[in-house]
Amino acid sequence: MSYKIPMGPYHPALEEPYKLDLICEGETVCDAKLHIGFNFRGIEHLAETRNYIQVTALMERVCGICSNIHTLTLCQAMEQLAGQAPPPRAKYIRVIMAELERLHSHVLWAGIASKLMGFKTMFMTCFEIREKVMDVLAAISGNRVNYSMNRIGGVNRDIQDPQAILAMINQLESEMMHAVIPIFTTSSTARSRCAGIGVLNEEKAISCGVVGPTARASGLPQDIRRAAPYAAYPELEFNVPVEPAGDVRARLLVRALEIIESISILRQALEKLPPGEIDTGDDKVKFITGTATSRVEAPRGEVMYSVSWKEGSRNPSRVHVRTPTYVNMPAVRWMVQGARLADTPLIQASIDPCYSCTDR
Template identity: 80%
Template sequence: MSYKIPMGPFHPALEEPYKLDMTCEGETVREAKLHIGFNFRGIEHLAETRNYIQVVALMERVCGICSFIHTLTLCQAMEKLTGLEPPPRAKYIRVAMAELERLHSHVLWAGIAAKLMGFKTMFMTCFELREKVMDVLQAISGNRVNYSMNCIGGVNRDIEDPLSLLPMIDVLEREMVRTVIPIFTTSRTAMSRCAGIGVLTHEKALSLAVVGPVARASGVGQDLRRDAPYAAYEEMQFEVPVEPDGDVKARLLVRALEILESCKILRQALGNMPPGEIVTGDGKFNFISGTATARVEAPRGEVMYSVTWKEHSRNPSRVHVRTPTFANMPAVRYMVMGARLADTPLIQASIDPCYSCTDR
């Protein structure tokens, strides 16, 4: 006998509204249907009423955790429309900020995953590390979130003494290697809740076109930082972690290994930062008529911006955003099929969803 269980739109797995209708037989999920659209902020419409300075501040509010990545993608699209190229130092600063934001996002997600497992000690450990990452972000930008770092043609703030931040990076890496990764990969609690749970096969990942850690945990080795480098990533040496199993454990392990790679990139960006200016131009821009797109590897996966401008206009005529959650959320339906009902909160959280960003 089957019965239907609704999870959401408000539920303990995520502080954002969406609904998962599941058809169960006993404790096993046989079918699932995802519903979104409970949130609408009208940010893309508001962008059409803002000038080229205001729109950067506006799009930083699409996502609190990935605020830098959103403005980076937007500015790269607008730089194509203005013909500006950021200075080398600005590109290195952009890489450093992007990787710090990746650290913040991954450590935050690891803490939430630990909480959903009932692993509250690990939750507190991850959030302590998150505070250290946010301390570094605050040391650079003056803010813990919404950093206001990006502008058209470069960045707003310099990192005056990059080498002074390296000890903080060493502390983060040491804690990850000593505490977080060993516990998540060897703990009986973590293994019993993650291994073999919420499997997304390689073939299904390709057919659904998932992105980011979700794709890499299913054996799809794609990463824009390596495959279509932007900012100063083509000058960075790093590996792209890929796991073949496609379960919650693989998604956890990919993010943990990416934290170590981010620390490696940060050492290169901060240690080899070239001298010079941090912004090109005088703040007055001439936009050409047309549409420009930009893609960036956010912590959750590929973010894409499409910006349309009309010549002599101060405002964009269209700004469209595709967030990684939009690409990844259909996969949840297939991940929960055949899973235990009790595992579904952790499974849906394993894509690190941001439904409010998607429901702009």
């Protein structure tokens, strides 16, 4: 006999309000239904009532983890309509902020995953390291969450002392390589808890259109930084980690390897940081009529913004945001089918869901 177990919208295993209705037979999950919308704020429509400065501040608040990515994607789209290209130094600073945000997001996720694995010491270690990443972000931007770094035509703050930031990155790398990476790549505890559960095979990953580490852990080598490079990424060398297994462990491995790649990108960007201005210096922004689209590889996967403007208008006529969790979350239904009920919190967390982004 099957029965339904509602998990959420407010539940210790869920970081944000959403609901999973799990259809079970005994301890086995047969199917799941997802419910979102508990954070729906109508931000896309609100954006139509904001000017280009206000809309940047507004879209930074779509997400509390990848706030910088949202303004980066938005500004890249608006720059196409305003005919402005950021100077090289600004492009490098954008990459530095984006990779620091990826580090912060992946370490935060590693902490939550550790807690769900029952590995609470690791949770504390990850959160301690995350604080240090946020210290670096605060040292550059002056802020811990909404960094206010991106603007049309460049960035708002310079990196005055790249060597000091590099020293902080070296310290972070040392701690991650000693504490986090070995646990997630070689620990038998992590392996036994994560291997073979929550499988999303390659065929299903393509069908669901999943993105980011969720796609790369199902054998799909897609990464917008590589496929359609933006900012300073064309000038930097990095690998795109791909794991074919499609299970929770593969998602763990991909993120662990991405932490190493992010540190490598950060080191290259700080060492190559070109001299010069950090913005175009053009304070009078004029938009042409049209629609521009931009895509960026956020920590959870590809973010896309479509921005429409009418020449002479104060506000955008449309801002559409497609976030990574929006396409990753429906795949959870397939990941939990056949899983043990006790594994579902870890499986749903393995895509690193963000409902602030999804509900917008």
